[in-house]
Amino acid sequence: MKTAELYVNKRYVIGDISPMMYSSFIEHLGRAVYTGIYQPGHPAADADGFRTDTADAIRDLRVPMIRYPGGNFVSCYDWKDGIGPKEQRPRRLEYAWSSIETNQFGIDEFCRWARKTGVEPMIAVNLGTGSILDAGHLVEYCNHPSGTYWSDLRAKNGSPEPYRVKYWCLGNEMEGSWQAGHLSAEDYTKKALEAAKIMRWVDPDIKLIACGSSYEMLPTYLEWDRIMLDQLLNQVDYLSTHSYTMNAGQGTTNFLAAYKALDTHIKNTRRVIDYVKARKNSDKELGICLDEWNVWNFQDIELKSLDDLLSLTTFKITSAGRWEVAPPILQEKYSLLDALTVGGLAISLLKNADSVKIACLAQLVNVIAPITTAPDGGILRQATYYPFRTVSELGHGAVLDTRVTAPTYACQFGETPIVEPVAVLNDETGELNVFVLNCDPDSDVRLTLTGEETYRLARHQALYGNDLTAINTFSQPDRVTMRELPVDGGLAATLPRMSWSALTYRKA
Ligand code: AHR
Secondary structure (H helix, E strand, C coil): CEEEEEECCCCCEEEECCHHHHEEECCCCCCCCECCCECCCCCCECCCCEEHHHHHHHHHCCCCEEEECCCHHHHHCCHHHHCCCHHHCCCEEECCCCEEECCCCCHHHHHHHHHHHCCEEEEEECCCCCCHHHHHHHHHHHHCCCCCHHHHHHHHCCCCCCCCCCEEEECCCCCCCCCCCCCCHHHHHHHHHHHHHHHHHHCCCCEEEEECCCCCCCCCCCHHHHHHHHHHCCCCCEEEEEEEECCCCCCHHHHHCHHHHHHHHHHHHHHHHHHHHHHHCCCCCCEEEEEEEEECCCCCEECCCHHHHHCHHHCEECCCCCCEECCCCCCCCCEHHHHHHHHHHHHHHHHCCCCEEEEEECCCECCCCCEEECCCCCEEECCCHHHHHHHHHHCCCEEECCEEECCEEEECCEEEECEEEEEEECCCCCCEEEEEEECCCCCCEEEEEECCCCEEEEEEEEECCCCCCCECCCCCCCCCCCEEECCCCCCEEEECCCEEEEEEEEEC
């Protein structure tokens, strides 16, 4: 068996984990909203038509905040379509995903659902085809107490109390030509600045998230952020970036090592923030908002070349026709291998806890999601549900600056230690939790904690198995799940080959 050592010293801290680290995302896309979280008439639906089985699974995931309503969807969305009597709401072509939007679920339903589910809403405004005044009106509708057209309309629509939405995204992926109303960095800067101004005039307490760049393949990558932050650094609170990881035939160990690419992605975003701050001699705290991250294998998207990504007109979704209501699209099936990779990505998020202040797993229900719902049945927890739930349960406190000594392997990122750990110290519970990926395809690894010898291993949960392609299905829902492994009360744990583990240490 191979061996490795993790050196931990409680005095060396990377940063505290933000309570918003385990947020998520629900877009009006496919079956995320309709038949996902909202399905009047379903046996598990409550009086509002919200599926209580889905809400229970979300609570179980301990998701603190959910971004809504998009995504690419938001850039064609008029939020006013989704308020008022349901029978009068317009049925529209939804251009971003070639679907039909019935508008039976809108901002009031989302805020009500969020309150019932116990999550904080995070709302994106349309800065593609929408106006800056529409953005201001939406803040007024949600947050102004009463006595004006928009706030009284909210009361008339059933919510006299304001929603007090605190987190607002200034558009979505505005750097991409696939985005409706895509803008150059200069034009986005002007529009976002004016929208921010109006939105803050309405409610000075809101937190604003500016669109940064997300896609390394774009020529504007990071240059977009530099141009935009030059004007917006002091006007916004967070910089958004997105990162999806795809298994595109690069080989198992290369795919498992995707945490390294996410680490670089986050660090590059931080570098551009620091560059702008350095030029301005500013000590402004600007958190990174990684408001879309996940494994996404494009199982139903036909891409002839990467150029197709730049234009949705040549971007074919094979799982449904055009112009359907709640089409079953982007319903990725996640394997054990995908779940291990998600676990690795979560380790990179934690290791960057000093910069990442909000992170949203994209998405949450049915669409590239850990939770699947059957329209005529119950729910299924996909393989990726489990590493996410484990970190959202145990990953609270301070991330420690550790050192690892381990054999290495060669992957597309160079010589890489076979284990990738992160240690989190929780002062409240007194626990030291170590999340660790073992990328070795052949060998278990005996990992020993050093430096804090007063701790003892109290619990070892692991995700592993011989069949990396295994998935959970409605007939076999527990094929991929966390499993308990024996502990001997010492400092070491045996990490199965190709596994993701959560090791809980307690003071002896
Ligand atoms: O999450 C799916 C899509 O991915 C979102 O709509 C968009 O923001 C991103 O490109």
